[in-house]
Amino acid sequence: MIEFDGMSFNDLISRRIMGELGQHDPSYADLAQDQVANRVTRQSFMATLAKINGLPFMPRIADFCEPSLHANCDATVMTRGYFAPLCLSGTDKLIVAIANPWSPLPGEYLAPRFPDHEIVEVVTLVSEINRAIESVATNSGPSRSELESIDVEDMDDKIRDFDVTTEYSEPMSQLIATIMADAVKTRASDIHFKVEKESFYYCYRVDGDLGQKFEIPMKLKDRLDAFLLNLMKLPTETRNTAPGISGRFTISYFHRPIDVRYERHRTYRGYHVTMRLLDKGNINVTLGKGTLAFDDETLFALSKVMKIPAGIIVMSGPTGSGKSTTLNAILRELNRPEVNILTLENPVEDEVPGITHCDLKSAKEFKPMIASFMRSDPDIILMGEVRDLESAELAIEAAVTGHKVLTTIHTPRASQIIERFEQLGIERWKIAQTLKAACAQRLVKLLCPYCKEPIPGISDLDRKTFCLDETWAATQLFAAKPGGCHECRHSGYSGRTAILEIIPITPKISDQLSKGLMSPYELEVKIAEEGVLPNLRRSGLRLLREGKTDLAAVSKVIDMTYTDD
Ligand SMILES: [Zn+2]
Structure with missing residues (x-):
């Protein structure tokens, strides 16, 4: 039985997949079924499923998703069933992205919801389906009024796997869920909550950099702290005495489990909490x-x-x-x-x-x-x-x-x-x-491909600082655009x-x-x-010369202020 990206295929189908994989790439011919998940790339695997079923394979499709089509669909059903409606073609065809062509679920679920449309399936990666579903689900940070309306009293303290992509009537649960869901969506590695003298805020670390600080009303600091400790069933009494508290919990993001490593230390003004997201979908x-x-x-x-x-x-x-x-x-x-x-x-x-x-x-x-x-x-x-x-x-x-x-x-x-x-x-x-x-x-x-800006070469000062020879003065390069664009969330960079x-x-x-x-x-x-x-x-300079990154990004991670000769 082959298991791949959370989907499993019965013996008969698994044998067909193995046969087709071997034809696709001779190096796959000797694989055992349980090696497929490790050794076959997602692209090759999904392309093979598409081919067996005579369906088109489209590896990048999420950006074409038409949000209005998801209005009557449940994100949970779609995530579990590995499908997402994408767009209409003409007046009578509904294009649906699917990952498991043998599953009858997409058709069964969508036919009654789109009675006037013929369903046309295209195969894509599971990650693309998730991205399409995420792109429609709107949770773009809590508003000031939502934050202010959170009551400082009573709270719900028994939550097991904390589902961050569902609605909570209890405001503190909703606040934390929204913050965590946004973190996963922006591919943050860490979330920080920090109490300073006059401010209480959270921020994300994305691609190695701490981003914008989002203020939270100071009155919520104790309750937020207690909520997180409760989530891990840790005693809240020790928080003012213990120098450091460590814990772990699991959140569920559109039914995908993500482990969170929690670290809290007491500070002069309150506390500093860091949560590292171990998103297995990314690693x-x-x-x-x-x-x-x-x-x-x-x-x-x-x-x-x-x-x-x-x-x-x-x-x-x-x-x-x-x-x-x-x-x-x-x-x-x-x-x-x-x-x-x-x-x-x-x-x-x-x-x-x-x-x-x-x-x-x-x-x-x-x-x-x-x-x-x-x-x-x-x-x-x-x-x-x-x-x-x-x-x-x-x-x-x-x-x-x-x-x-x-x-x-x-x-x-x-x-x-x-x-x-x-x-x-x-x-x-x-x-x-x-x-x-x-x-x-x-x-x-890496520079955001949508907004990177050409620069004529590297300045005298930078060449001296980073030990770069004359040729760099006239080498056409690229640099991050200050303020970036919509695609890169205004950072100028995209991925690493x-x-x-x-x-x-x-x-x-x-x-x-x-x-x-x-x-x-x-x-x-x-x-x-x-x-x-x-x-x-x-290697850093090669990326620079190829226009994939800029001098600021390379010199941030490699000490280039000296050379060995
Ligand atoms: Zn950009």
Whole structure:
């Protein structure tokens, strides 16, 4: 039975899909049914469903959705049934986007609602159907009068999976639901609520940047706080004494569950709450696609790294640089029935069929969990993060005993990974011999294609500041338009792409590092000079030259104020 994007297909249909996939792409011919979700792209899969049923496949369709057609339809039914009416063609045809051509539901549901129309189906991605439904549902932030009307007294305190796309009569529930639904819609990674001396506000972090602050009446601060704590069944009494409170809950967005990690700390004036949205719909990314659309040079270097049989592969970078997204994508690639993959994460972000995910409930569990892992016959271990001597030692022990270990560490540069292990108390030779690849990643904002503005070149001052040679003075480039446009929500940017730096530690390099003949920094410089392996600065400048990003976005995530020569 194939499962894909939440849809499941019976055995008979699954066999037909497998046959057609093999014809579509010979590399799919040997797949087992349970590998389809990991190894076949959404586009290929949906195109295959369309082909089997003789229907057109249209991968981008949500923008054509005519809102008035949704007036008599229930968003829940459409989301669950994977369909959405799109537009009328002529006077008698209704074009409907569907994802599962074998489902009779779209026809059964829509026929009585559009009795004078013939239903014409087109196949699209599940994400497009969701986008079409979302684009019609209007929740564009609470108004001032709605906010003021919220009563500070009584409230509803027993809500399980908090559905943020339904209507609540209780105003505080409605306020939080609207704020959270907007966050998901704008693809925010975090929501902040902050009490300052004279203001109380919330804001979203989108594509790495904190956005506009939305004021909330100060009188609501305690009630909002209590509401969120209640949502997680956490005692509200401790909030004025506990320095920090952590929790988790799940929201339901058009019936799609999204995990939320909650963190609250007391402040001088009240509190600061941060909620991180772990939207699984966004992190199911494949190497070479979406955010991880690396260039060929990077993909080749990465594919070599993945073939290393044993040893540690470390991904470094600051928080929010997408390290775990890339490691998860690598795990998806390595995921085969004959390989035993175990992960130890806090929290589990991306559940992949065939991989055993474990979540770390406290730091104390780390050692016993890894010890138990080692006895569970693993081939590949993903360790969320190396943060102390204990986790560093366990990673090395696992690598020495023949396992492939993937992990992350907080250092800006790839070469600093070795020094970081040393700081934690690991001898240089030990890490030099077990580390097989040191990688660094950044996410670079991409210019909004609808409003980016051409610029004739880079100014003298910027060239001096960012060590760019003369040629950049006359290179035609693009920059973000101040104030952006409607398409990019007035930010000038739209989405991000990952860039990687990879330093492979070959036996020769390992030997030189162990003996102290070369420092990790000298290694990084040497590799940059050779110019073969992917490098952060070079990849960033390539995006700039290609007009995909601007200097402000590149210099924000990569320190370009020096060069190594
Ligand atoms: Zn724009």
